[in-house]
Amino acid sequence: MTAALLTDKYELTMLSAALRDGTAARRTTFEVFARRLPEGRRYGVVAGTGRFLEALTEFVFDDGALDSLSSFLDAATLDYLRGFRFSGDIDGYAEGELYFPGSPVLSVTGTFAECVVLETLALSIFNHDTAIASAAARMVSASAGRPLIEMGSRRTHEQAAVASARAAYIAGFAGTSNLEACRRYGVPALGTSAHAFTMLHTGADGPDEKAAFRAQVDALGVGTTLLVDTYDVIVGAANAIAVAGTGLGAVRIDSGDLGVLARQVRAQLDELGATGTQIVVSGDLDEYSIAALRADPVDTYGVGTSVVTGSGAPTASMVYKLVEVDGLPVQKRSSHKESHGGRKAATRLSRPTGTITEEVIHPVGEPVESAEPARLLTVPLVRGGRLLATPDLTAARERVVAGLHSLPWEGLALSRGEPAIPTRQVTARRR
Amino acid sequence: MTAALLTDKYELTMLSAALRDGTAARRTTFEVFARRLPEGRRYGVVAGTGRFLEALTEFVFDDGALDSLSSFLDAATLDYLRGFRFSGDIDGYAEGELYFPGSPVLSVTGTFAECVVLETLALSIFNHDTAIASAAARMVSASAGRPLIEMGSRRTHEQAAVASARAAYIAGFAGTSNLEACRRYGVPALGTSAHAFTMLHTGADGPDEKAAFRAQVDALGVGTTLLVDTYDVIVGAANAIAVAGTGLGAVRIDSGDLGVLARQVRAQLDELGATGTQIVVSGDLDEYSIAALRADPVDTYGVGTSVVTGSGAPTASMVYKLVEVDGLPVQKRSSHKESHGGRKAATRLSRPTGTITEEVIHPVGEPVESAEPARLLTVPLVRGGRLLATPDLTAARERVVAGLHSLPWEGLALSRGEPAIPTRQVTARRR
Structure with missing residues (x-):
């Protein structure tokens, strides 16, 4: 073209x-x-x-x-x-x-x-790519070394999404949900699952969260990330470990007070013996809310809208x-x-x-x-x-690291x- | 693809x-x-x-x-x-x-x-197209019937630009600067010229605004729109009429206090006998500044950044x-x-x-x-x-007209x- x-x-x-x-x-x-x-x-x-x-x-x-x-x-x-x-x-x-x-x-x-x-x-x-990378770099520095996943494709134009994934990766994000960015630029593609998958597992007896988790673990292995907040986070986390065992890769929390829930779920996972199971949080995160979660037991941030819209500055x-x-x-x-x-x-x-x-x-x-x-x-x-x-x-990623390090x-x-x-x-x- | x-x-x-x-x-x-x-x-x-x-x-x-x-x-x-x-x-x-x-x-x-x-x-x-159309519709209603041109391609992702032109057109814009939107969707393509063209006409004796205007009129006819604010708006408008005659299509003002300048230039054009020469204004316009210009002698608005970024709401x-x-x-x-x-x-x-x-x-x-x-x-x-x-x-444009008309x-x-x-x-x- x-x-x-x-x-x-x-x-x-x-x-x-x-x-x-x-x-x-x-x-x-x-x-x-x-x-x-x-x-x-x-x-x-x-x-x-x-x-x-x-x-x-x-x-x-x-x-x-x-x-x-x-x-x-x-x-x-x-x-x-x-x-x-x-x-x-x-x-x-x-x-x-x-x-x-x-x-x-x-x-x-x-x-x-x-x-x-x-x-x-x-x-x-x-103007587009710089706006995204500039916002993303602030999120990277706010995350204090914890990995960030760009998952904002759905909140921007479908081709801008691909460029956004690339720009966020340059700024230091660990990867993206976007498959075309993976194919076109080699940005690592990452993913968990959606509430729809859990809700799909609904029968005449009502929701069956465990069935959803079982299907995901069967297909993707215990290293996967299970989304635990479709119905009730604490029940969801218990179901996740019951199905996957203590070797589960991670759980994701996508709603509610993320700091409070992360602490509760961390304690719960540790108590269940799933000390290696990580916690991924997402849901309207921006650089400020990422920074506010620094003291909480969060392993990975999933960031959507704010990064692909330049966090208030969509053009440079x-x-x-x-x-x-x-x-x-x-x-x-x-x-x-x-x-x-x-x-x-x-x-x-x-x-x-x-x-x-x-x-x-x-x-x-x-x-x-x-x-x-x-x-x-x-x-x-x-x-x-x-x-x-x-x-x-x-090389571009290394320049951002060096650049942030060089700032007063x-x-x-x-x-x-x-x-x-x-x-x-x-x-x-x-x- | x-x-x-x-x-x-x-x-x-x-x-x-x-x-x-x-x-x-x-x-x-x-x-x-x-x-x-x-x-x-x-x-x-x-x-x-x-x-x-x-x-x-x-x-x-x-x-x-x-x-x-x-x-x-x-x-x-x-x-x-x-x-x-x-x-x-x-x-x-x-x-x-x-x-x-x-x-x-x-x-x-x-x-x-x-x-x-x-x-x-x-x-x-x-999320993208609706954000743009929703912002654009507010600009259309603020313009109270005067035409708007979408010219924000440079302030958004290059493919989002094409979709933005289409969405703004649906919302009631008269056309776009974007050529691909014209080819792909039949959105009318419109355009004037840039400061660079005026400045290109600089020789050993300094800037020659009239030479730039003459070149544009020779190529595009007197119906064209001349950009008059590269050096001095009043001198520019005088040069425009001196070169093109009183049949000039329009002048564009892209900086300064647009209301004040529009009134000055309108008076100047009328005095020169160019009563049919229109005034196009542009430069960081949004729905509020468009509305604020209602009482001023503006014929057409050129809108860039604010429409392609959803005027504060880049995603729906x-x-x-x-x-x-x-x-x-x-x-x-x-x-x-x-x-x-x-x-x-x-x-x-x-x-x-x-x-x-x-x-x-x-x-x-x-x-x-x-x-x-x-x-x-x-x-x-x-x-x-x-x-x-x-x-x-x-049909989509007609629905927007009917929709706005139906609002309390x-x-x-x-x-x-x-x-x-x-x-x-x-x-x-x-x-």
Whole structure:
């Protein structure tokens, strides 16, 4: 399937006008950045880079696409699109890096024609995936090392669900319920069972929870996770051990006061000798309720709605702005939407301990002079239209771990606050 | 592409267990409904029905899908899935109907096996599309008859963008910026231009806004919409008319105090003789800011982030619950998650004037007795696996118009409140 129509109409009408007056061939750089973090957030996590680079290879206009455009585009524009392949350069933050207001997470350089048509696709992917990864990272840090399972597919668009699973995994989730994310990206697929399965085992004599548990254990083995809250949690947990024995993998609690129930069920399981049986909790969890369960005997969190909707910030508000034309910086001047012209890179400064102190955004090729440890964040991703590396989820996960570790302590606070480190814009030296 | 892996793993492990113990063949009904509307909302708009019915025809397990499942499913389950085709019955609200807490918007009847595997796909589609349509309908009623353009593709997942354009169109938007929504669903594609196009026209002497406008008018004609706020709105509007003449289609203002600027630009355009040139405004609009602009000379609203993110409610919180097994109602009993057992339909009561008064949810085949006008909302959608009708966006749009018209006046208020009409659950007569 072509990705080329996942695009706003005006990109192609602008292209048409630019082809006609000759400006389409001008050498441009567009930059993807967020003017601010979602309200009260202290950091964000870049995600979508790998998906965008993959989509770039599918950004071709096939006959069907061209047909659908022929009603409003002239022949010259259709001809241009027929042979379209992005042939420019792309630089940016590696997937999984933290970002802050103004961070140039992606920089696309090429002719105006080949850069302008990528605007919507780039923003759709970065705004979605970054929103999910940024929320997910807060949940990961709130869980203090306990594993999290992403199970929010049902609360978001069916394809956004696949991307959400991937983004949450980058941020440190252990896996997902989503099977397509497993197939497409290798995210570990995990699962338990639903209340419907327990309720299915209802006969003329009423509900038979044990029959449901027996069927699940027969099919999946005692290592499975039994859902114990369909009728009564304590009876359910007793039934679970009665059926599966003390070797049962886990029980899941999906409703009620999860902390209270986890403590009750833990005591009950221990008393029954099922000391190794774990407790999975789920049910409208977000970073705050995850943190609130830290003192309770919870082994794994299942998180749905809040992670796939970005926990209050469903989009990262990134923009795609023209910053350079034929080597000259450009910027718009309308109110409240300041952009900084010129092609830029970013360097992050830190203390010798590794704690980060500042994000410096500076012209490409003018490295930051600093006595402190400094790391250039901007890396080459595409040269002459060719991807320089295959997207690597494992490396992205490691970057998130390192990034969270590098934050000053207040940067990990869940409460609303300022960005964890300041951003400094360095303007170009006079040339 | 198969839709079959847009599914949670547990559906297939439950299937496996149910095939093994024979319960997979039990006749079941699952119901899609929302326990509540998003906080403070007075009504919701059902959307996704057409997309779900289309996805149902793609819900087949091809070899690639089966391969990816073979690591955790037994041979009998894989065999079952190899031949899978939903062969049951589906009833529900027609797309575009209003809904309220508890409304059974979809009812899926068949064997447990064929119903359970549809859970995630059904919920993903309904939760997403309904959230967007419900937010969009509030914007439509706030706009008091002025057209709205959906232009939020860049602020949501690239495929969610296509579905969002469709849902907003159902709710009454005039069109979308999204080209794939135009191709796939026939939603009218609309567009203006971006600041980048104006800024592209920068030379050694600095910005040349008129050159940009000239290029656009040359390519698209004077009926086009020129974006006038890249540098200075008043200068921009003057440049627009200087280039295009007084026959210019429209100008767009994308920043600043939109009401103030619209009044200034309207006066300026009228003074220049461009009395027919319209004003399009955009820039972080939502239902409240749209309503606030009612007194200002705005002709068209461009809406992005708020519509594609559901304006604070990005998911409709619908659930897919087992309500009947082999003719017997079932329900779970855990705290705070009351479900009502039995296969249900819904009837909406109204005054003779057409203003609706109550949503009655009742057992299928037990019609509501009412002296007031009553309309059965539940219609057959699928029989024996066969779609009864092709999804029809025009009909869905007409249903939204009629639905909004039928609300009591307080139901259209943008402020937070209770659902516009109460929902009443009627339990089955003793049989």
